Structure formats: structure tokens, C-alpha cells
Amino acid sequence: MSLDENCIFCKILRGEIPSDKVYEDGDMLAFRDIHPQAKVHVLCVPKSHFSYLSEMGEKERGLVGKCMAKLPEIARLAGIEKGYRVIINQGEDAGQTVFHLHIHILGGQNMGEKLL
Numbered sequence: 001m002s003l004d005e006n007c008i009f010c011k012i013l014r015g016e017i018p019s020d021k022v023y024e025d026g027d028m029l030a031f032r033d034i035h036p037q038a039k040v041h042v043l044c045v046p047k048s049h050f051s052y053l054s055e056m057g058e059k060e061r062g063l064v065g066k067c068m069a070k071l072p073e074i075a076r077l078a079g080i081e082k083g084y085r086v087i088i089n090q091g092e093d094a095g096q097t098v099f100h101l102h103i104h105i106l107g108g109q110n111m112g113e114k115l116l
């Protein structure tokens with residue numbers, strides 16, 4: 001997998017920073033967000049460093065597809081199979097803070113008003 005020296009999620013993927021793991025396989029790591037925005041807040045991180053959806057090549061497309069397909073199992077492992085919200089923050093206007101593409105999985109409570 002291609003990782004970035006200074007990226008915080010790459011450091012988690014390399015095991016240099018500990019994480020509260022929910023699920024892992026050869027393509028992704030899912031772990032609990034350090035500042036949860038819901039009762040349950042899990043991040044699914046593909047095991048390749050790229051920042052934006054617009055940077056997806058064939059390999060990244062495959063990885064993100066596998067992440068999406070695995071979300072129901074990750075949600076089940078986190079105990080939120082009753083319902084959850086899936087979010088990807090893209091770029092400045094969306095408030096993206098970590099520039100390694102990741103999928104937020106939020107649940108464990110009524111998720112309130114929808115944005116759309």
C-alpha cells in the first residue's frame with residue numbers, strides 16, 4: 001500500500017498511532033473517531049494515501065468500492081445496523097481536516113434533521 005510519511009491516518013495504518021479498531025482487512029481499516037460527532041462515530045480509511053475523490057485512479061476506485069460494500073458489516077460490528085449516516089467531507093467548503101480520503105459512519109442515536 002502507498003502511504004504518506006506525515007499523514008495522520010497513514011500513521012494509524014502503520015500502527016505508529018494507536019486506534020480503537022472496529023474492523024480491518026487488506027484494503028481498509030475502520031476505527032472510532034477520536035472526537036465523536038454521534039454516540040457511535042467510526043471512520044473507514046482505505047489503505048492507500050490519496051486526499052480527494054477527484055484523485056481516484058483505478059486502484060483507489062476499487063478500494064473505495066470495497067469500503068462502501070463493507071459498511072453494513074462495519075456498522076453491524078459497531079452495533080448500529082438499525083441505521084447510520086455515511087458522510088465524506090470533500091475539500092475546504094465541506095470542512096475536510098484530514099487529507100486522506102475517509103468515510104464517516106455515524107449512528108447509535110436518532111440522527112436528527114437531514115441536510116438534504
Ligand code: 5GP
Nearest residue numbers: 008019031032033034035089095096097098
Ligand atoms: P474530516 O473533517 O477530515 O472529514 O474528518 C477527520 C476526522 O478525523 C475528524 O472527525 C477527527 O476527529 C478525526 N481524527 C483526527 N485525528 C484523529 C486521530 O488521531 N485518531 C482518530 N481516531 N480520529 C482522528
Ligand code: ZN
Nearest residue numbers: 007010049100
Ligand atoms: Zn494518508
